[in-house]
Amino acid sequence: MNSFYIRVLNLAAIYAILALSMNLILGFTGMFSLGHAGFMCIGSYVAAILTMSPASKQIIYYMVPIHPLLANVEWPILPAILLGGLVAAFFGFLVGFPALRLRDDYLAIATLGFAEIIRIIVTNTISITNGALGLKNIPSVDSLLVYWGFAIVTIFVLMRIINSSWGYAFKAIRDNEIAAQAMGINIFKHKLMSFTIGAFFAGIAGALMAFLITSIDPTMYRFTFTFQILLIVVLGGMGSLTGSVIASIIFAIAMEWLRFVEQPMNLFGLAIPGIPGMRMVIFSITLLLVILFYRQGLLGTREINWEWILTRLGIKNSLEAKRGEAN
Amino acid sequence: MSLDVFLQNVANSITLGSLYALIAIGYTMVYGIIRLINFAHADLLMVAAYIAFYGILVFTLPWYVSFAIAIVLTTLLGVSIERVAYRPLRSAPRISVLISAIGVSFLLENLGIVALGARPKPFPRPEDLVWNIQIGNISFLSLTIIIPVVTIILLIMVTYMVKKTKMGIAMRAVSRDFETSSLMAVDVNKVIAATFAVGSSLAAVGGIMWSMQYPQVDPLMGVFPGLKCFIAAVMGGIGSIPGAMIGGFVLGICEVMLVGFMPELSGYRDAFAFVVLILILLFRPGGILGENVVEKV
Amino acid sequence: MAEILRTEQLSMEFGGLRAVSDLELYIDEGEITGLIGPNGAGKTTVFNVITGVYRPTTGRVIFNGRDITGWRPDQITAQGIARTFQNIRLFNTMTVLENVMIAKHVRLKATLGEAILGLPRYGRQRRKHIQECMELLAKVQLDDVAFELATSLPYGKQRRLEIARALATEPKLLLLDEPAAGMNPQESLELMEFVERIRHEFDLTVFMIEHHMDVVMGICQRIYVLDYGVNLAVGTPEEIQNNQQVIDAYLGAVDADA
Numbered sequence: 079m080n081s082f083y084i085r086v087l088n089l090a091a092i093y094a095i096l097a098l099s100m101n102l103i104l105g106f107t108g109m110f111s112l113g114h115a116g117f118m119c120i121g122s123y124v125a126a127i128l129t130m131s132p133a134s135k136q137i138i139y140y141m142v143p144i145h146p147l148l149a150n151v152e153w154p155i156l157p158a159i160l161l162g163g164l165v166a167a168f169f170g171f172l173v174g175f176p177a178l179r180l181r182d183d184y185l186a187i188a189t190l191g192f193a194e195i196i197r198i199i200v201t202n203t204i205s206i207t208n209g210a211l212g213l214k215n216i217p218s219v220d221s222l223l224v225y226w227g228f229a230i231v232t233i234f235v236l237m238r239i240i241n242s243s244w245g246y247a248f249k250a251i252r253d254n255e256i257a258a259q260a261m262g263i264n265i266f267k268h269k270l271m272s273f274t275i276g277a278f279f280a281g282i283a284g285a286l287m288a289f290l291i292t293s294i295d296p297t298m299y300r301f302t303f304t305f306q307i308l309l310i311v312v313l314g315g316m317g318s319l320t321g322s323v324i325a326s327i328i329f330a331i332a333m334e335w336l337r338f339v340e341q342p343m344n345l346f347g348l349a350i351p352g353i354p355g356m357r358m359v360i361f362s363i364t365l366l367l368v369i370l371f372y373r374q375g376l377l378g379t380r381e382i383n384w385e386w387i388l389t390r391l392g393i394k395n396s397l398e399a400k401r402g403e404a405n
Numbered sequence: 406m407s408l409d410v411f412l413q414n415v416a417n418s419i420t421l422g423s424l425y426a427l428i429a430i431g432y433t434m435v436y437g438i439i440r441l442i443n444f445a446h447a448d449l450l451m452v453a454a455y456i457a458f459y460g461i462l463v464f465t466l467p468w469y470v471s472f473a474i475a476i477v478l479t480t481l482l483g484v485s486i487e488r489v490a491y492r493p494l495r496s497a498p499r500i501s502v503l504i505s506a507i508g509v510s511f512l513l514e515n516l517g518i519v520a521l522g523a524r525p526k527p528f529p530r531p532e533d534l535v536w537n538i539q540i541g542n543i544s545f546l547s548l549t550i551i552i553p554v555v556t557i558i559l560l561i562m563v564t565y566m567v568k569k570t571k572m573g574i575a576m577r578a579v580s581r582d583f584e585t586s587s588l589m590a591v592d593v594n595k596v597i598a599a600t601f602a603v604g605s606s607l608a609a610v611g612g613i614m615w616s617m618q619y620p621q622v623d624p625l626m627g628v629f630p631g632l633k634c635f636i637a638a639v640m641g642g643i644g645s646i647p648g649a650m651i652g653g654f655v656l657g658i659c660e661v662m663l664v665g666f667m668p669e670l671s672g673y674r675d676a677f678a679f680v681v682l683i684l685i686l687l688f689r690p691g692g693i694l695g696e697n698v699v700e701k702v
Numbered sequence: 703m704a705e706i707l708r709t710e711q712l713s714m715e716f717g718g719l720r721a722v723s724d725l726e727l728y729i730d731e732g733e734i735t736g737l738i739g740p741n742g743a744g745k746t747t748v749f750n751v752i753t754g755v756y757r758p759t760t761g762r763v764i765f766n767g768r769d770i771t772g773w774r775p776d777q778i779t780a781q782g783i784a785r786t787f788q789n790i791r792l793f794n795t796m797t798v799l800e801n802v803m804i805a806k807h808v809r810l811k812a813t814l815g816e817a818i819l820g821l822p823r824y825g826r827q828r829r830k831h832i833q834e835c836m837e838l839l840a841k842v843q844l845d846d847v848a849f850e851l852a853t854s855l856p857y858g859k860q861r862r863l864e865i866a867r868a869l870a871t872e873p874k875l876l877l878l879d880e881p882a883a884g885m886n887p888q889e890s891l892e893l894m895e896f897v898e899r900i901r902h903e904f905d906l907t908v909f910m911i912e913h914h915m916d917v918v919m920g921i922c923q924r925i926y927v928l929d930y931g932v933n934l935a936v937g938t939p940e941e942i943q944n945n946q947q948v949i950d951a952y953l954g955a956v957d958a959d960a
Contacts, residue, residue, distance in 0.1 A: 176683060184639075187635060187682065188686055190632070191678075195679050195680065202673060235818055239818060243807045243810055243817065247804065252795075254793055256775075256787075258804065260775055260776075260785055260868075262808040262871055265776070305511055317795070356519055362508055362515055363512060366505060369494070379795055
């Protein structure tokens with residue numbers, strides 16, 4: 079399998095982790111947060127700064143030298159990824175604390191605002207992040223195992239969470255917050271929990287992104303990125319983990335495949351000029367079509383799991399399957 | 406800071422405040438009536454600016470014709486967006502229509518990039534409108550007077566419309582109580598369409614004046630102003646038109662003054678508005694003029 | 703008999719509108735007490751204040767000797783007050799059993815980490831809760847539909863599920879908001895018997911808002927009458943039915959549709 083396909087698949091893994099974590103917040107707990115890119119940004123930068131060699135740092139931080147505390151730090155990859163996630167989770171907690179008391183629409187703008195604030199801070203704290211110049215020469219990781227390893231762990235952990243009592247508490251908050259509260263659930267605490275966990279995985283994804291493309295800068299983490307993840311979540315079905323994974327793979331492939339739309343091409347002897355930006359137009363239209371006509375997305379709130387597969391194959395009776403689920 | 410620079414800053418802040426106020430009204434009116442943050446609102450600013458741009462440069466129409474066409478077309482676009490992307494989702498969960506609004510916003514921005522190119526283009530300032538005025542040591546653009554004046558005229562018109570005309574009263578009724586209004590023979594669809602029309606036309610005027618003041622157009626020019634104007638609307642009390650006006654002016658003034666007095670923080674200029682937003686949402690979500698409405702269970 | 707709930711000078715204002723004015727009521731343990739009054743009289747608002755959905759403008763709510771004024775709804779539920787809603791608020795993506803199981807979430811002593819790792823303590827507690835909920839569903843005759851989607855049930859069963867969900871929180875005081883809404887006389891009668899039965903079986907105190915006079919007069923030991931947020935009268939069903947003020951304000955009109 080050539081390196082191009084591997085890269086696409088690795089990108090798909092990152093998108094999957096992002097979509098799953100956003101789905102936890104949006105699809106399962108019903109919180110309209112638009113701050114995902116901000117947490118990614120944090121994860122990215124933490125991982126990059128920790129793993130770049132001191133020599134690279136010397137070179138890359140040429141306008142303003144790197145802060146002395148960070149100059150000689152050089153961590154191995156795995157711990158750096160984990161710390162990226164943890165720092166992102168910490169910021170998730172900080173952001174969530176004030177923001178999650180707000181209603182849907184206000185929450186959207188507030189989280190968007192926080193993501194932008196994070197980005198602006200990153201752009202301006204030049205001695206730590208090298209500001210708008212960005213970071214290059216980040217160690218490269220191109221093994222499928224790492225990216226999909228993390229993706230699978232994410233899928234596993236989130237699946238356990240969703241199927242646990244806490245997952246049901248999140249869903250109850252989504253379905254009917256007032257009733258959930260009347261049944262003893264501390265809404266704020268659970269929203270914060272969901273949000274922080276989502277931020278953690280977004281941070282992990284950000285860290286992985288840094289190692290995949292080996293150079294990052296603050297403009298990567300604008301709202302555009304959050305929008306793409308939102309598209310994936312809506313497409314796959316808000317409330318379906320498997321939907322998010324499938325849609326991520328489709329999206330990663332589509333992003334590459336649709337590149338041809340932006341290159342000049344020769345169709346039946348006619349030279350058609352490339353239209354840069356056309357991909358995003360197509361994605362925007364897709365999002366609108368899905369939300370207007372097929373709100374459920376691909377899988378709605380359903381999952382593809384063993385029960386589903388076996389039931390469809392007629393091997394298991396569906397009522398039996400449900401009883402099995404309850405245990 | 407010397408007097409000249411100070412006065413220059415004052416002038417800039419009033420200009421910026423006016424523009425913010427104009428655009429903020431659109432947000433507040435739409436939110437007041439259908440509880441939607443119209444993410445696409447600010448992109449209309451961009452659309453109007455580009456239509457005016459093409460009118461003057463490509464079709465070589467006189468500026469007043471280009472501007473008029475820009476305003477009309479943008480208003481039509483705004484109303485169409487409501488019809489196509491928001492109305493069908495009126496009974497859907499709220500997140501759906503928010504997502505739709507984001508989708509429309511992105512579509513407009515990216516269509517802009519595709520159709521017009523991502524590179525900013527200089528906007529042709531009409532000589533009739535934009536000229537230099539010199540008073541003593543101070544020199545400023547005519548825009549410094551024209552923009553606030555136009556803004557105030559429009560604000561007065563909007564206030565009059567909302568308070569005295571039938572449609573305006575209907576708008577306030579639907580804002581207050583959607584269900585009861587629709588039961589009382591108020592054509593809710595028409596009222597909502599009219600709300601979008603008013604908001605869009607104001608955004609269009611704002612966009613044109615913006616591109617005269619900061620003479621550059623690019624497809625993403627509406628993004629930051631959009632967010633800031635929404636913040637201004639929240640600051641003044643979302644749903645309140647006078648609130649949006651006040652919020653817009655206050656935000657514009659604060660932003661310019663911040664950069665004027667503390668130039669080392671100018672990189673954080675945009676972050677300032679967000680910080681203000683978060684502070685408001687935490688401590689006084691009703692804004693300056695808004696009421697704290699308790700949701701009935 | 704011990705007093706389980708009391709309100710003192712309870713008032714609730716919404717931006718100038720007084721929904722509840724100076725309400726003083728008390729409920730004795732083990733009783734079934736009614737709250738009646740015309741639409742818009744503020745009855746649901748009283749429930750909302752008692753259960754913490756609204757913070758009262760003035761006054762206090764005392765439950766089992768504790769001042770719970772201004773507490774959060776989930777804290778109040780933990781104290782032992784449960785409620786149903788006028789417009790059924792079931793969790794529409796969940797089954798009957800899952801709906802009821804939500805009540806057990808707060809009683810979990812295991813942590814999320816244990817759940818993720820699949821450690822035995824979580825699994826054990828979860829299975830115990832499932833069993834308790836199935837037993838509860840059996841007691842209210844909903845165990846046969848335990849795995850059906852809650853919103854696919856017929857209306858009467860949905861109402862019963864609302865009540866079952868509230869019971870799952872192991873309350874001492876149960877607030878029922880128009881449990882018989884939309885029911886015909888036969889169904890109302892069945893509901894009456896149901897409420898009496900669960901009161902006995904679960905050792906509850908019941909406070910209910912109702913418009914169906916046959917239900918209220920049939921099972922309530924005492925009735926409060928509310929009009930425009932003010933307590934008009936309180937007494938036994940007989941006293942209320944013969945109270946001229948109440949008849950003028952409310953009962954005269956109600957006779958027509960009950």
